[in-house]
Amino acid sequence: MEPNRPGTRIAHIGVAVEALAPLVPFYRDILGMAEVPLADSDGAKIVGLAAGESLVELLEAERPDTPIGKFVAKRGPGIHHVCFAVDDLDGMLAKCQAAGYRLIDQVPRVGAEGKRVAFLHPTSTGGVLVELCDK
Ligand code: ZN
Secondary structure (H helix, E strand, C coil), X not given: CXXXXXXXXXXXXXXXXXXCCCCHHHHHHHCCCCEECCCCECCEEEEEEEECCEEEEEEEECCCCCHHHHHHHHHCCEEEEEEEEECCHHHHHHHHHHCXXXXXXXXXXXXXXXXXXXXXXXXXXXXXXXXXXXC
């Protein structure tokens, strides 16, 4: 692990999958990324895999009527969101809102890593679902 530098960095990339089991070996055994235990979140089973300071989070829907289930049904498996760790989450959310970016979460909530997170709507960020989290 590198020291925790100030400034925004990629915390994780969320990848929506149809099933975890066939994909974990690619990241773990072929790419050599260590598995990181993560809690289920938003109706998704999650496997974290470490790439330096960042994670790849594989997200498998537990039911069709969940955010990941709906995403996979509509768009197929693939990159779902990018999460940036920021120095001041509350300040960053206020900055985004003041600048006209559409917030999905007006107030941060607790995400899979046990940290506070908040999402920005992809219609205001070039089609990318952006998650912001505490460091
Ligand atoms: Zn995430």
